[in-house]
Amino acid sequence: MDNQLLPVLLLLLLGVSGLCGQRQGPEGPSEELPEESPGEEVPKEDGILLLSNHTLSLALQEHPALMVEFYAPWCGHCKALAPEYSKAAALLAAESAGVMLAKVDGPAEPELTKEFGVEGYPTLKFFQNGNRTHPEEYTGPQKAEGIAEWLRRRVGPSAIRLEDEEGVQALMDTRDIVVIGFFQNLQEQNMATFLALAKDALDMTFGFTDRPQLFHKFGLTKDTVVLFKKFDEGRADFLVDDELGLDMGDLSRFLVTHSMHLVTEFNSQTSPKIFAARILNHLLLFVNQTLPQHRELLADFREAAPPFRGQVLFVMVDVAADNGHVLQYFGLKAEEAPTLRLVNIETTKKYAPTGRTPITAASVTAFCHAVFHGEVKPYFLSQEVPPDWDQRPVKTLVGKNFEKVAFDETKNVFVKFYAPWCSHCREMAPVWEALAEKYKDHEDIVIAELDSTANELEAFAVGGYPTLKFFPAGPDRKVIEYKSTRDLETFSKFLDSGGDLPEEPAVSSPEPQANSTLGPKEEL
Ligand SMILES: *[C@@H]1O[C@H](CO)[C@@H](O)[C@H](O)[C@H]1NC(C)=O
Ligand SMILES: *[C@@H]1O[C@H](CO)[C@@H](O)[C@H](O)[C@H]1NC(C)=O
Ligand SMILES: *[C@@H]1O[C@H](CO)[C@@H](O)[C@H](O)[C@H]1NC(C)=O
Ligand SMILES: *[C@@H]1O[C@H](CO)[C@@H](O)[C@H](O)[C@H]1NC(C)=O
Numbered sequence: 001m002d003n004q005l006l007p008v009l010l011l012l013l014l015g016v017s018g019l020c021g022q023r024q025g026p027e028g029p030s031e032e033l034p035e036e037s038p039g040e041e042v043p044k045e046d047g048i049l050l051l052s053n054h055t056l057s058l059a060l061q062e063h064p065a066l067m068v069e070f071y072a073p074w075c076g077h078c079k080a081l082a083p084e085y086s087k088a089a090a091l092l093a094a095e096s097a098g099v100m101l102a103k104v105d106g107p108a109e110p111e112l113t114k115e116f117g118v119e120g121y122p123t124l125k126f127f128q129n130g131n132r133t134h135p136e137e138y139t140g141p142q143k144a145e146g147i148a149e150w151l152r153r154r155v156g157p158s159a160i161r162l163e164d165e166e167g168v169q170a171l172m173d174t175r176d177i178v179v180i181g182f183f184q185n186l187q188e189q190n191m192a193t194f195l196a197l198a199k200d201a202l203d204m205t206f207g208f209t210d211r212p213q214l215f216h217k218f219g220l221t222k223d224t225v226v227l228f229k230k231f232d233e234g235r236a237d238f239l240v241d242d243e244l245g246l247d248m249g250d251l252s253r254f255l256v257t258h259s260m261h262l263v264t265e266f267n268s269q270t271s272p273k274i275f276a277a278r279i280l281n282h283l284l285l286f287v288n289q290t291l292p293q294h295r296e297l298l299a300d301f302r303e304a305a306p307p308f309r310g311q312v313l314f315v316m317v318d319v320a321a322d323n324g325h326v327l328q329y330f331g332l333k334a335e336e337a338p339t340l341r342l343v344n345i346e347t348t349k350k351y352a353p354t355g356r357t358p359i360t361a362a363s364v365t366a367f368c369h370a371v372f373h374g375e376v377k378p379y380f381l382s383q384e385v386p387p388d389w390d391q392r393p394v395k396t397l398v399g400k401n402f403e404k405v406a407f408d409e410t411k412n413v414f415v416k417f418y419a420p421w422c423s424h425c426r427e428m429a430p431v432w433e434a435l436a437e438k439y440k441d442h443e444d445i446v447i448a449e450l451d452s453t454a455n456e457l458e459a460f461a462v463g464g465y466p467t468l469k470f471f472p473a474g475p476d477r478k479v480i481e482y483k484s485t486r487d488l489e490t491f492s493k494f495l496d497s498g499g500d501l502p503e504e505p506a507v508s509s510p511e512p513q514a515n516s517t518l519g520p521k522e523e524l
Pocket of ligand 2: 131132133134
């Protein structure tokens, strides 16, 4: 499945950590270190303490809140982080937040990497109250402001206590979205859960209160978390379950869902949020924003959105902006706007409205219902069958001729699914040509290839490139995935034996390559 959307999604869902692999440091003989001398200076660089096995103890004594980055001199992700890390240190120093940032050269300090179980670089750990045995692993953002905010929410409160209406108003004035927990008893577990969530939900601002007059003011009688927003519905209430208490996962999903605008314009800033929202269905309205009659459609689109909140994310794609990759993913041309597409980002199935019904709130609603009731069939991209598709030794397959050729009962068909940008695919191209040349006179053998970025199959989705599949002759529609060595000899053995995989390959082939700028499966 070569697409622009899913890899981004995966990247977000898997939380690509940007870790460099662990490398063994030179474990030289350790020297006897001098006893700690009082008042000893720990070296600093760009506001960051440079710690060793010895000075870590000193730093822990001196700084009740200490963030430590384990880095390696050769690690690229660490180099990228360095300026942000220094900037975060400067931000926190300027506001006297009481947090110190430090670094440890991992390979030079094997004792420390062992002690803290460092398995890759950079690894960041946060130590509080000099507690050396239980640091908190840092999994927050990689940008300065995010790092600083993560730390602020640990050394200070993660939510602000509100006593009166003025306090609530002041908090609401600071951000477009604020989340306020109304708890009758601040000593209960619900409150602790709320504060813990607020520690990590860095893009929202949190407050809490137990004041009866504030419950009354906002029409509440029970423990409730309210998301206030300066747009769309203005407010969304999450009622705390009396018996089960506050569930962090449920609240977190609720906040993400309700903090999205009813309609989100697709662009490079919003696309991470769109996929992080974890709403499986995305309904896209493609319009040319420079045209007034297209812009008018947005009101109708928005009108249809409220009942689908949490189930369908409404997204507007401006075809006049830099969104060519989105159009390509849906097999659309800019001239086809205005139009709708629905995609389930889990199955990657795509749906288009049938006919050319005008876009109105009612037709948008009807389209969504039709998809969910199974009344619309998904569509699959395909190029046209090239006139010379069977003229070369390697046959060209596209979506439209795939069924007929691959599942031909009289032929054994071996197909390479590739992406034009995939380097492993290019590397194996000569071998594939040679294989096709070798078997070109075998009536019952077809060697073929299919560009999976432009052709999708109903039968299965292709997840990485290259993917090799064998479709033996016969009525069973059998599919055998080839996972062995990619050389002429092994391919030939495989074909000669009618699709039996050879014994353990001597050298295993690299894993199929996902789109490496977007996908998580980057080969190093
Ligand atoms: C590292 O520090 C610990 C704790 O201070 C100490 O016990 C250990 O001997 C040190 N190791 C080296 C190699 O200095
Ligand atoms: C460090 O924190 C852990 C967990 O909170 C606690 O069990 C332990 O006693 C603490 N150690 C010290 C030295 O305070
Ligand atoms: C959008 O509309 C404008 C105005 O008609 C037109 O010039 C432009 O080519 C359109 N953009 C696309 C990508 O179709
Ligand atoms: C990933 O795919 C897009 C288009 O599908 C392409 O523009 C981009 O260059 C690809 N990335 C790499 C690393 O080839």
